[in-house]
Amino acid sequence: MLTLTLPDGATREVAPGTLPKDVVASIGAGLLRAAIAVSVDGEVQDLATPLRKGGAFTVITNKDPRALPVLRHSGAHILATAVRRLRPDAKISFGPAIDDGFYYDFEVEKPFTPDDLAAFEAEMKKVVAEKYPFVREEVSREEALKRFSDDQLKLERIGDLGPDEVISTYTDGPFIDLCRGPHVQDTGYLKHFKLLHTAGAYWRGDEKRQMLQRIYATAFFSKEELDQHLHRLEEARKRDHRVVGKQLDLFHFFPVAPGAPFWTPRGTQLYNTLVEFVRERQQGAFLEIKTPLMYHKSLWEQSGHWGKYKENMFLVLDNETQEHDHSLKPMNCPSHYVYYNVGKHSYRELPKRFVTFDPLHRNELSGALSGLTRVRQFAQDDCHVFLKAEAALKAALESTGRPYELKAGDGAFYGPKVDFDVTDSIGRAWQLGTIQLDYNAPERFDLQYVGADNAMHRPVVIHRAVSGSFERFIAILIEHFAGAFPLWLAPEQVRVLPITNDLADAARPVLDALTAAGLRATLDERNETLNYRIRDGELMKIPYLAVVGKREADEGTVALRARGTGAKQETMSVAAFVAKLAEENRTRALPAEFKAEQ
RNA sequence: GCUGACGUAGCUCAAUUGGCAGAGCACCUGAUUUGUAAUCAGGCGGUUGCGAGUUCGAUUCUCGCCGUCAGCUCCA
Numbered sequence: 001m002l003t004l005t006l007p008d009g010a011t012r013e014v015a016p017g018t019l020p021k022d023v024v025a026s027i028g029a030g031l032l033r034a035a036i037a038v039s040v041d042g043e044v045q046d047l048a049t050p051l052r053k054g055g056a057f058t059v060i061t062n063k064d065p066r067a068l069p070v071l072r073h074s075g076a077h078i079l080a081t082a083v084r085r086l087r088p089d090a091k092i093s094f095g096p097a098i099d100d101g102f103y104y105d106f107e108v109e110k111p112f113t114p115d116d117l118a119a120f121e122a123e124m125k126k127v128v129a130e131k132y133p134f135v136r137e138e139v140s141r142e143e144a145l146k147r148f149s150d151d152q153l154k155l156e157r158i159g160d161l162g163p164d165e166v167i168s169t170y171t172d173g174p175f176i177d178l179c180r181g182p183h184v185q186d187t188g189y190l191k192h193f194k195l196l197h198t199a200g201a202y203w204r205g206d207e208k209r210q211m212l213q214r215i216y217a218t219a220f221f222s223k224e225e226l227d228q229h230l231h232r233l234e235e236a237r238k239r240d241h242r243v244v245g246k247q248l249d250l251f252h253f254f255p256v257a258p259g260a261p262f263w264t265p266r267g268t269q270l271y272n273t274l275v276e277f278v279r280e281r282q283q284g285a286f287l288e289i290k291t292p293l294m295y296h297k298s299l300w301e302q303s304g305h306w307g308k309y310k311e312n313m314f315l316v317l318d319n320e321t322q323e324h325d326h327s328l329k330p331m332n333c334p335s336h337y338v339y340y341n342v343g344k345h346s347y348r349e350l351p352k353r354f355v356t357f358d359p360l361h362r363n364e365l366s367g368a369l370s371g372l373t374r375v376r377q378f379a380q381d382d383c384h385v386f387l388k389a390e391a392a393l394k395a396a397l398e399s400t401g402r403p404y405e406l407k408a409g410d411g412a413f414y415g416p417k418v419d420f421d422v423t424d425s426i427g428r429a430w431q432l433g434t435i436q437l438d439y440n441a442p443e444r445f446d447l448q449y450v451g452a453d454n455a456m457h458r459p460v461v462i463h464r465a466v467s468g469s470f471e472r473f474i475a476i477l478i479e480h481f482a483g484a485f486p487l488w489l490a491p492e493q494v495r496v497l498p499i500t501n502d503l504a505d506a507a508r509p510v511l512d513a514l515t516a517a518g519l520r521a522t523l524d525e526r527n528e529t530l531n532y533r534i535r536d537g538e539l540m541k542i543p544y545l546a547v548v549g550k551r552e553a554d555e556g557t558v559a560l561r562a563r564g565t566g567a568k569q570e571t572m573s574v575a576a577f578v579a580k581l582a583e584e585n586r587t588r589a590l591p592a593e594f595k596a597e598q
Numbered sequence: 599g600c601u602g603a604c605g606u607a608g609c610u611c612a613a614u615u616g617g618c619a620g621a622g623c624a625c626c627u628g629a630u631u632u633g634u635a636a637u638c639a640g641g642c643g644g645u646u647g648c649g650a651g652u653u654c655g656a657u658u659c660u661c662g663c664c665g666u667c668a669g670c671u672c673c674a
Contacts, residue, residue: 169674205673212601366665
């Protein structure tokens with residue numbers, strides 16, 4: 001007998017093989033209806049899977065975070081049920097729950113169209129209304145092979161299952177799938193869902209295998225949550241850096257240079273502000289050097305890139321040799337090794353630190369390019385530290401005071417590495433900086449230093465880029481702030497608006513005072529109404545609009561409108577205004593809504 | 599690279615079954631002199647991404663190329 005311990009401490013004795021459904025029913029009919037799955041000894045299983053062990057027994061309802069993946073996985077089966085009804089030729093692949101929903105992969109002769117998607121969604125609603133129970137069966141390998149004999153994808157999957165694994169199938173109405181579960185009790189549980197889009201996906205993610213058609217979808221327990229999720233997707237689209245970049249006139253892409261951003265004056269200002277910030281932070285600890293953008297292949301042969309990384313490098317034809325024996329550099333490391341090898345280094349000089357902000361070129365797959373986050377030309381705050389011992393990496397990490405995890409084996413190219421992941425204002429995670437140990441490069445480039453013992457020693461190299469690439473970092477900043485940059489980052493910090501254009505001369509001293517204080521200010525003396533220019537300034541997300549009318553001109557004041565604060569503006573003297581902004585700029589203050597997150 | 603969708607004025611988008619390519623904003627000119635999110639009028643602006651093909655006729659249909667977007671093992 002198995003002993004189940006309920007949350008209230010009561011125990012139940014049941015025979016092995018008892019269905020959780022029966023146990024839950026004995027507790028209460030209402031609970032049975034609400035039950036999505038159960039947890040036995042910490043493991044989630046559905047109500048149709050026979051109990052094999054005892055332990056803590058909890059009923060998982062839709063309030064439990066573990067319930068959602070179960071619902072979504074069932075949603076995938078319901079999707080497949082609908083697809084098979086409308087497209088009986090579709091071969092079924094995998095259909096897992098994912099972070100934000102679920103997907104299902106199909107192998108079909110003709111790819112799905114948006115119309116198909118709408119039809120599938122309508123058909124799914126029918127399947128839901130029909131409330132087919134999810135029926136679990138455990139079958140022998142032979143039986144499984146027989147049941148899926150006409151589906152090569154499933155047969156391959158069965159072949160991969162270990163000899164001891166329980167093979168199970170789930171049936172909902174007309175549809176049967178090889179599946180481990182768990183599932184909700186019947187198809188009626190999927191009430192709030194939406195099919196999102198289709199995409200190609202290689203069978204098992206292998207580009208050498210056939211391309212399947214994937215349908216992405218999402219599902220929630222309540223309409224509110226579904227609507228919220230769809231709303232979030234919409235919000236994310238609005239702050240997409242490609243959209244905002246266009247609105248704020250920060251950068252462009254042209255077909256003549258795919259993957260290489262073209263920075264406008266505003267974008268260049270932003271870019272330079274960031275680079276300057278990084279320079280300032282390094283405070284001379286790193287020696288900045290500018291190095292060649294193009295190298296002869298012999299350097300890449302020495303570094304190993306010619307063998308491992310050549311496909312990602314832009315090769316350059318040398319007219320004299322008629323060979324592609326030069327390449328644009330995809331990274332700065334070799335530059336730093338070449339320079340390190342100028343002269344001899346004493347152990348007293350270590351650690352030696354170099355940094356380079358040069359443009360790098362990597363030939364990314366055309367299909368992988370995406371805005372500023374995946375580009376072919378970019379720059380990093382690319383540092384290399386030459387030091388005596390590995391211990392220094394740990395010391396450096398611990399000095400940050402943040403938790404860290406060594407990713408041994410992950411950095412196939414060099415050595416152990418640490419990635420810095422950041423989360424933006426709408427909860428998305430991004431990988432930015434990397435710190436990676438390298439024992440290989442010092443060997444390849446025969447890097448040495450003279451030790452206290454007067455003998456030659458091999459230093460260790462640390463690769464370090466904090467912001468990753470500036471391009472991607474800017475993309476993240478744009479989306480994080482939705483374009484409303486803090487004052488210090490804003491390309492245009494203040495716009496001075498004379499109410500009528502015959503007040504332009506009276507407003508000019510305000511502009512001059514701002515400029516003299518190192519602020520990026522402009523004067524909008526266009527022959528347009530004040531309302532028009534206010535609107536334009538707000539849309540361009542200028543942090544401050546300073547309005548100068550007859551009154552202000554006479555009194556030496558400005559009527560200040562801070563971005564996004566509507567009609568609540570305050571009047572202050574020009575001197576106070578300039579001082580306020582200069583201080584905000586100097587301290588790199590964040591907008592109020594971001595301050596709590598610091 | 600692969601699969602699918604998309605590509606019309608600087609931007610956002612229209613254009614019945616193939617029949618002379620349009621609007622708003624932006625820009626230019628003029629009027630207006632504006633007090634906190636779009637003043638009015640007029641004007642300029644396009645080899646419909648590029649190249650072939652089908653057709654009397656192509657933005658529309660077909661093919662190729664270029665670019666953009668969604669994706670391309672969060673494992674039955």
